[in-house]
Amino acid sequence: MELFYEIEGNGLPIVMIHSGGVDSRVWRYMVPELAKSFKVITFDGRGTGRSPAMLEPTSLVEDLRKLLTHLGLERVTLVGHSMGGQIATDFTLSYPSMVEQLVVIAPSLTGYNYSQEFTNYMASVNAAAPDISKIVELSLAAPIYRAVMASPHRSLLSEMHDHYMGRVFTEWRSFEVLWPEPPSIERLEKITASTLFIHGTIEWPDMYNIAEHFKRVPEIRFVEIQGADHMLALTHAEELAISIREFCQR
Template sequence: MLSEPRLGGTATDIAVRGGAIRVETLGSGPPLLLLHGWTLDRRMWLPQVHDLAAQYRVIAIDRRGFGQSSAPPDLTEESADLLAIADTLGLDRFALAGMSQGARIALAFAAEHPERLSALIVQGAPLSGVPGGDGDLPINQMAVLAVAGELPTLRYLWRHHPLMQVDGLPANAIVDHIVAEYAARDLAAPAHPFEFGEGDLARIVTPTLVLTGAKEPAWRHRVAGVIARALGAERIDIAGAGHLANLDQPELYNRALARFLAECGRALPASRIN
């Protein structure tokens, strides 16, 4: 049983192919949709939502296969999920922020549906085809454990991986709770190959902010550089932060998001700001 409450907002289920996506909304103003990373859920945005909800309609989702969403895992369906969420909530255009695997989904959505986005933020993004990513994630080992039903061992392995390390009690408590409830549905399900590489970036025209934690692995910094150069995007390293930069250094992270979103909002015609 997953713990309640989540973020303290209004939660609802939105129908998508194969099930539903759990969405939680806080605040009012221009819409900002948040995509969590692999093995995580919408609780990873706890240090952001209440701060940003003072100026934005913050919409945090549990991606399919994670958290409280019932839709089965399938990366190839997630752009369609975002469209369903936006259409159901009446969002013409919205800002989209994604972390890690969620950032790859955000990039793919920006390439496929540029007319729906006012701003794009990607944090610790992976990218297919950039050399040096082998061994970045212990996916194969974790998949074997998932199929064997060895979830405690899987969770221990992942919680102690360098990508999952954060500083401070609040951040560690959030990560502990999320990892303890990770059900590995995506690892136990049939694979749905999903690729998004450097060549696909040419289709993105949305103003973009590329974030990494300063202490992230070199490959993540290399990918961030590729994305920033291809898109002519702003690039920021969050000082003192690892892969989970929004949890490690929430004040610096929130400040960077708020400034970028404000700049993008000023650049939009008033009639297009929801």
């Protein structure tokens, strides 16, 4: 298996899929709590952390399938944050028999057209390339990081972001991610797994629009965490872990 992964705890398997811009260290405060009840698998997505760089167009959904096959896991609960939530959603639609339950935390969504506010922000960040320090500065200045950047977790987020951007500009040879077709936004009502959607209150308006789309999932619950921003896996780890455990054990 090419991807770096770690396993902690025993019980029903939960696979954690991190967001872009960071690596599996983002789960470090949640894993100990979840591992009391479950077998928790965390991994660095391709091009992040200790996993190989992106060298060619890549399906992150297929990367996940290969990891589960390598571990001999036929059916799991998926927990995905941000782009990790997008991967988890696409995987659930592609391989429904392999997903027991789906948890998406402030997810992005394949096929969703983002607001001008968000696209302008991304354009300003990208325009700073190849100045890595400037990219990190502009990226983390976004309002959706207001809570985490005022917290003790600021240094960890900055370190992960800096490491990620450094790898992107020195090691990556491809930036193309291959997503299943048709896009998930057109197929959400076909999700058969019981689903939990969690988000904070400090977010782009897009997050609330994405939540509206997810209401088409037949069996879904929503949890909103007051005062949390996009990095609630760092700032509200205990509350997140409790919500996930209660959802999985109900």
